Amino acid sequence: xxxxxxxxxxxxxxxxxxxxxxxxxxxxxxxxxxxxxxxxxxxxxxxxxxxxxxxxxxxxxxxxxxxxxxxxxxxxxxxxxxxxxxxxxxxxxxxxxxxxxxxxxxxxxxxxxxxxxxxxxxxxxxxxxxxxxxxxxxxxxxxxxxxxxxxxxxxxxxxxxxxxxxxxxxxxxxxxxxxxxxxxxxxxxxxxxxxxxxxxxxxxxxxxxxxxxxxxxxxxxxxxxxxxxxxxxxxxxxxxxxxxxxxxxxxxxxxxxxxxxxxxxxxxxxxxxxxxxxxxxxxxxxxxxxxxxxxxxxxxxxxxxxxx
Amino acid sequence: xxxxxxxxxxxxxxxxxxxxxxxxxxxxxxxxxxxxxxxxxxxxxxxxxxxxxxxxxxxxxxxxxxxxxxxxxxxxxxxxxxxxxxxxxxxxxxxxxxxxxxxxxxxxxxxxxxxxxxxxxxxxxxxxxxxxxxxxxxxxxxxxxxxxxxxxxxxxxxxxxxxxxxxxxxxxxxxxxxxxxxxxxxxxxxxxxxxxxxxxxxxxxxxxxxxxxxxxxxxxxxxxxxxxxxxxxxxxxxxxxxxxxxxxxxxxxxxxxxxxxxxxxxxxxx
Numbered sequence: 080x081x082x083x084x085x086x087x088x089x090x091x092x093x094x095x096x097x098x099x100x101x102x103x104x105x106x107x108x109x110x111x112x113x114x115x116x117x118x119x120x121x122x123x124x125x126x127x128x129x130x131x132x133x134x135x136x137x138x139x140x141x142x143x144x145x146x147x148x149x150x151x152x153x154x155x156x157x158x159x160x161x162x163x164x165x166x167x168x169x170x171x172x173x174x175x176x177x178x179x180x181x182x183x184x185x186x187x188x189x190x191x192x193x194x195x196x197x198x199x200x201x202x203x204x205x206x207x208x209x210x211x212x213x214x215x216x217x218x219x220x221x222x223x224x225x226x227x228x229x230x231x232x233x234x235x236x237x238x239x240x241x242x243x244x245x246x247x248x249x250x251x252x253x254x255x256x257x258x259x260x261x262x263x264x265x266x267x268x269x270x271x272x273x274x275x276x277x278x279x280x281x282x283x284x285x286x287x288x289x290x291x292x293x294x295x296x297x298x299x300x301x302x303x304x305x306x307x308x309x310x311x312x313x314x315x316x317x318x319x320x321x322x323x324x325x326x327x328x329x330x331x332x333x334x335x336x337x338x339x340x341x342x343x344x345x346x347x348x349x350x351x352x353x354x355x356x357x358x359x360x361x362x363x364x365x366x367x368x369x370x371x372x373x374x375x376x377x378x379x380x381x382x383x384x385x386x387x
Numbered sequence: 388x389x390x391x392x393x394x395x396x397x398x399x400x401x402x403x404x405x406x407x408x409x410x411x412x413x414x415x416x417x418x419x420x421x422x423x424x425x426x427x428x429x430x431x432x433x434x435x436x437x438x439x440x441x442x443x444x445x446x447x448x449x450x451x452x453x454x455x456x457x458x459x460x461x462x463x464x465x466x467x468x469x470x471x472x473x474x475x476x477x478x479x480x481x482x483x484x485x486x487x488x489x490x491x492x493x494x495x496x497x498x499x500x501x502x503x504x505x506x507x508x509x510x511x512x513x514x515x516x517x518x519x520x521x522x523x524x525x526x527x528x529x530x531x532x533x534x535x536x537x538x539x540x541x542x543x544x545x546x547x548x549x550x551x552x553x554x555x556x557x558x559x560x561x562x563x564x565x566x567x568x569x570x571x572x573x574x575x576x577x578x579x580x581x582x583x584x585x586x587x588x589x590x591x592x593x594x595x596x597x598x599x600x601x602x603x604x605x606x607x608x609x610x611x612x613x614x615x616x617x618x619x620x621x622x623x624x625x626x627x628x629x630x631x632x633x634x635x636x637x638x639x640x641x642x643x644x645x646x647x648x649x650x651x652x653x654x655x656x657x
Contacts, residue, residue: 159407169494187504189408231402
């Protein structure tokens with residue numbers, strides 16, 4: 080038997096690398112997730128999220144590096160039902176009903192939660208007799224979620240679970256995820272929707288070009304692009320004077336508008352309104368989207384990694 | 388809209404380590420088999436190809452020969468009925484085996500790799516499903532024959548039926564072979580015509596003696612010839628046909644090994 084101890088990290092990726100021809104999809108990625116964490120694996124399309132998830136689940140073999148789930152291999156974790164996944168698309172037989180799909184899949188495990196319970200938890204109990212091919216994308220995704228709940232996994236992996244869903248579908252899907260309140264379950268979800276990462280994760284791992292570029296709590300990630308932006312209409316603004324104000328991070332002029340990033344928006348606003356001809360003044364706080372854009376476009380990678 | 392807002396009544400406690408175990412028999416179970424068979428029987432197109440068409444063929448091409456006798460005095464309709472039973476069984480088992488093509492195309496096989504189901508149990512389920520459908524094909528064809536007035540000694544019904552059915556294992560292997568060769572949702576669309584040509588060459592639609600000599604010689608090496616000859620042997624009374632047996636054994640081995648090889652490539656490709 081393999082040694083899958085309870086003290087081992089839920090996920091431990093070390094130096095994970097995967098190339099497809101000339102393209103390096105995953106480039107020496109390290110990640111450690113302790114049991115019970117809810118982690119968003121956030122990055123733009125093509126950042127290597129799906130490739131990483133495939134290797135994590137044992138669906139793809141890394142060119143270099145290792146994957147350990149609860150101290151064992153992905154195959155060990157799959158065999159014992161300790162890991163389950165909700166994949167992006169496919170993976171369902173259209174001519175089975177929802178209930179048949181769950182009943183059938185339940186037979187593939189040594190031990191599962193009751194079929195009725197997982198249907199209920201996934202919010203599809205009322206669709207039990209519907210043919211899978213006649214279910215909407217969101218309903219099919221909740222069926223995949225129900226299947227993933229069957230073995231009562233210690234680690235649930237969701238790969239871009241709401242891609243292609245409408246707003247209502249996304250809301251219902253996340254409501255079902257939230258309703259799954261089992262304590263101690265580790266959840267790792269890949270997404271390129273910032274609001275999902277912001278709303279559902281305790282921790283955000285930001286990836287770009289197959290590397291981790293930032294890793295921290297939602298608040299920490301937001302802080303990476305911290306401060307506020309003061310925007311005003313001010314033709315011929317004196318950039319140097321503005322930049323010299325205390326706590327100003329940057330000054331940008333766009334036509335007649337000036338944008339000042341600062342940790343002290345009050346001081347900048349006071350200066351602009353009392354000492355210049357500025358008008359139409361606005362103050363906005365940075366959000367996760369700004370952090371996301373800053374970190375996934377042209378940021379120097381190493382400097383932005385916070386603790387965690 | 389759904390019960391998502393008020394879902395489970397109790398918060399389950401995590402499954403204990405002791406409860407975590409791999410499935411018995413690698414995940415092979417009667418319950419899955421039942422769902423699989425029900426699933427196929429729900430497919431109207433499959434039913435038309437494996438049950439309705441062979442029966443209609445018999446009514447169209449068999450009944451006009453009513454009253455004709457073979458050299459040994461047994462009815463020609465019996466010869467046609469047994470041949471079409473082999474045809475029904477071969478279409479049924481091939482399509483059941485080839486279902487893996489659809490399931491690979493749909494990503495179901497990939498989904499299964501995230502469960503403890505052993506690949507061998509998956510293939511085992513497909514083979515058993517194929518054989519159940521094959522049996523159904525033979526039984527329906529024989530029932531249509533009997534209802535249309537085919538009268539044969541009991542031992543011929545039994546032995547010919549068993550050979551037609553068990554011999555169709557070669558086509559279950561063929562179906563799996565094709566299924567692992569081509570991950571396509573509509574694999575039976577090109578397999579259907581291919582099976583009809585093989586059935587023709589195998590002498591299921593008309594006696595091979597009606598074909599040109601060269602064609603007859605070639606036909607003896609095609610995969611349907613062996614099982615057709617063997618299934619009709621009790622009727623024609625020709626005794627053990629070793630060439631036919633060699634044909635059946637050879638093709639079964641070929642398709643099984645081919646399917647096994649492709650299957651291994653498919654399951655190790657990670």
